[in-house]
Amino acid sequence: MDDEFAIETRDLTRTFGTCKAVDGINLCVPHGAIYGFVGPNGAGKTTTIRLLLGLLRPDSGGIFLSGQPLNQNRRELMRGIGALVETPSLYPHLTGQENLDLTRRVLGLPRSRVTDALAFTGLTADADRLVRVYSLGMRQRLGLAQAWLGKPALMLLDEPANGLDPGGIRELRSQLRQLAHDQNATIFLSSHVLSEIDQVADWIGIINHGRLFFQGRIQDLQREQGPLRLVVDKSLDAAAALTANGWQVLQQSDDFISVQVASDADVGKVNRCLQEQEIQVYRLERKEETLEDLFLRHMTN
Amino acid sequence: MRSFYRVLAAEVLKLKRTLALRLSVFSPLIVVILVFGMYAVRGQQIGGADPLTGFAQLVLTVWTIIMFPLFAALVAALIAAIEHQNETWKHLLAFPVDRSNVFVAKWLTGSGLLLLSSFFLCTGVCLAAEILRLMRPDWRTASLPIPMIFRGTILSCCAVGLLFSIQMWISLRWRSFLPGIFVAVIALVLMFIAIPRGAALFGSLFPWSLPAMAMSPHNVHRPLAAGWGLLGGVLVAVLACWNLSRREFS
Ligand SMILES: Nc1ncnc2c1ncn2[C@@H]1O[C@H](COP(=O)(O)OP(=O)(O)OP(=O)(O)O)[C@@H](O)[C@H]1O
Ligand SMILES: [Mg+2]
Numbered sequence: 001m002d003d004e005f006a007i008e009t010r011d012l013t014r015t016f017g018t019c020k021a022v023d024g025i026n027l028c029v030p031h032g033a034i035y036g037f038v039g040p041n042g043a044g045k046t047t048t049i050r051l052l053l054g055l056l057r058p059d060s061g062g063i064f065l066s067g068q069p070l071n072q073n074r075r076e077l078m079r080g081i082g083a084l085v086e087t088p089s090l091y092p093h094l095t096g097q098e099n100l101d102l103t104r105r106v107l108g109l110p111r112s113r114v115t116d117a118l119a120f121t122g123l124t125a126d127a128d129r130l131v132r133v134y135s136l137g138m139r140q141r142l143g144l145a146q147a148w149l150g151k152p153a154l155m156l157l158d159e160p161a162n163g164l165d166p167g168g169i170r171e172l173r174s175q176l177r178q179l180a181h182d183q184n185a186t187i188f189l190s191s192h193v194l195s196e197i198d199q200v201a202d203w204i205g206i207i208n209h210g211r212l213f214f215q216g217r218i219q220d221l222q223r224e225q226g227p228l229r230l231v232v233d234k235s236l237d238a239a240a241a242l243t244a245n246g247w248q249v250l251q252q253s254d255d256f257i258s259v260q261v262a263s264d265a266d267v268g269k270v271n272r273c274l275q276e277q278e279i280q281v282y283r284l285e286r287k288e289e290t291l292e293d294l295f296l297r298h299m300t301n
Numbered sequence: 302m303r304s305f306y307r308v309l310a311a312e313v314l315k316l317k318r319t320l321a322l323r324l325s326v327f328s329p330l331i332v333v334i335l336v337f338g339m340y341a342v343r344g345q346q347i348g349g350a351d352p353l354t355g356f357a358q359l360v361l362t363v364w365t366i367i368m369f370p371l372f373a374a375l376v377a378a379l380i381a382a383i384e385h386q387n388e389t390w391k392h393l394l395a396f397p398v399d400r401s402n403v404f405v406a407k408w409l410t411g412s413g414l415l416l417l418s419s420f421f422l423c424t425g426v427c428l429a430a431e432i433l434r435l436m437r438p439d440w441r442t443a444s445l446p447i448p449m450i451f452r453g454t455i456l457s458c459c460a461v462g463l464l465f466s467i468q469m470w471i472s473l474r475w476r477s478f479l480p481g482i483f484v485a486v487i488a489l490v491l492m493f494i495a496i497p498r499g500a501a502l503f504g505s506l507f508p509w510s511l512p513a514m515a516m517s518p519h520n521v522h523r524p525l526a527a528g529w530g531l532l533g534g535v536l537v538a539v540l541a542c543w544n545l546s547r548r549e550f551s
Contacts, residue, residue, distance in 0.1 A: 053395045056549055078397035089392030091383065093318045105311040106396050108303070146392070 003067025036201030088143020462534020
């Protein structure tokens with residue numbers, strides 16, 4: 001197995017009864033990447049993360065973390081992983097500080113790590129309050145502090161922005177970038193809120209019904225897919241001319257058409273083709289599809 | 302080994318402010334106070350020739366027949382509920398330690414609470430006896446059978462092991478606390494039906510009656526009850542930890 005990947009899975013499959021929660025997934029998460037794992041509710045994100053943590057056993061397929069098989073080295077591999085799965089795992093009858101102290105004790109870390117983690121997540125002032133009285137966002141922060149406590153090389157975060165206010169989300173993003181760039185940590189985060197992933201991740205995997213539809217760099221995904229929108233004087237003629245020349249016209253109305261193109265070079269060719277037919281091109285725009293558009297398209301396909 | 306101590310240290314911290322911890326102080330004290338009340342009010346009638354021995358004997362009997370088994374079942378349910386209710390298994394079982402360590406640590410903290418409650422029982426009996434002596438001048442010279450109290454408590458502590466392990470296994474295995482409590486109640490009812498009919502051997506083998514049988518100085522099978530409770534408890538604990546560490550908790 002190649003150890004250039006922090007996470008690699010091979011045909012990872014897990015069923016619950018008749019429900020294929022994860023269906024032959026091949027994840028490749030490079031070291032140091034911020035990898036966004038996107039999919040709608042029930043897509044299989046949490047199940048995948050539970051599998052990666054060894055909390056669920058796969059029906060078939062392999063999991064390799066830094067090239068090492070998880071089923072043989074679970075204990076060693078978990079030392080380098082911090083995780084936040086679904087809701088944070090907290091004990092409400094203990095204070096925030098005591099909750100972190102539990103994890104600290106098990107990992108055998110110095111006490112100063114608790115203070116650092118509290119400061120990192122902005123919870124220092126609430127450290128001595130019982131978690132029972134914490135707000136949703138405060139719990140989420142404490143969950144993140146818990147995941148980060150051991151300064152892991154790999155963080156698995158399941159919907160980390162749940163319950164955070166806009167300021168908190170922005171802060172989270174900058175913290176994630178900081179962890180990835182300064183500490184060279186790999187961050188695997190799942191979400192169904194696309195804007196979160198869009199702004200922070202450099203790699204992305206799209207999952208639905210347990211299957212991975214796309215995996216790669218975010219830019220590749222967008223460049224590959226964006227259609228070309230043209231504002232022209234005679235849209236009917238333009239559409240006919242382009243179709244005759246082998247272009248795929250996606251949409252056509254009175255004053256504009258949109259055409260599927262593969263690259264920037266294609267944009268030039270389309271323009272030339274229309275000029276040869278003496279059609280006036282007023283505007284040429286290659287609208288970058290937002291992740292949302294892509295996502296919805298992948299979901300409906 | 303060191304990682305086991307770390308997990309144990311975390312488990313001990315988890316008990317802070319819990320009902321389980323409070324109950325291990327209050328449940329023995331409730332028994333002591335109840336019997337103390339009886340002796341304080343009706344000591345003349347029920348005291349007899351050796352009133353403080355009778356007092357200690359009654360406390361130990363009430364404790365081992367009903368309160369201790371029930372308390373052990375409750376401790377098991379409460380310790381398991383700490384993880385079940387807060388959905389913390391996913392965090393606990395993803396730690397870089399052997400999963401069996403986690404379960405063994407839970408068994409040990411639970412056993413610690415059982416020992417703690419027994420300690421409070423002994424202390425409570427001795428204190429209450431002293432107060433009775435002060436309250437009743439005619440009892441001032443009555444002797445308190447301290448060796449009997451300690452022997453009875455220690456043997457019942459050994460004997461409670463088996464039922465505690467069974468209750469722990471059930472409580473950790475199922476999310477709901479109902480199966481554990483259901484088993485405990487059914488078992489105690491069964492015990493009340495079976496044992497007064499002279500089934501001393503059955504009583505000394507049936508897990509939920511072991512504490513009472515190991516405490517009773519009149520029971521000929523006393524060593525059997527204590528030994529079986531302790532060894533059976535360890536055996537079931539080992540099996541349960543082995544089984545639980547192979548389970549998926551979700
Ligand atoms: N323990 C379980 N038993 C049975 N089915 C399960 C279990 N866990 C998950 N599933 C099923 O597996 C599928 C994937 O669930 P999963 O929790 O992985 O989704 P998700 O992508 O995390 O969704 P969400 O965005 O809502 O958190 C769902 O259909 C779910 O019903
Ligand atoms: Mg989920």
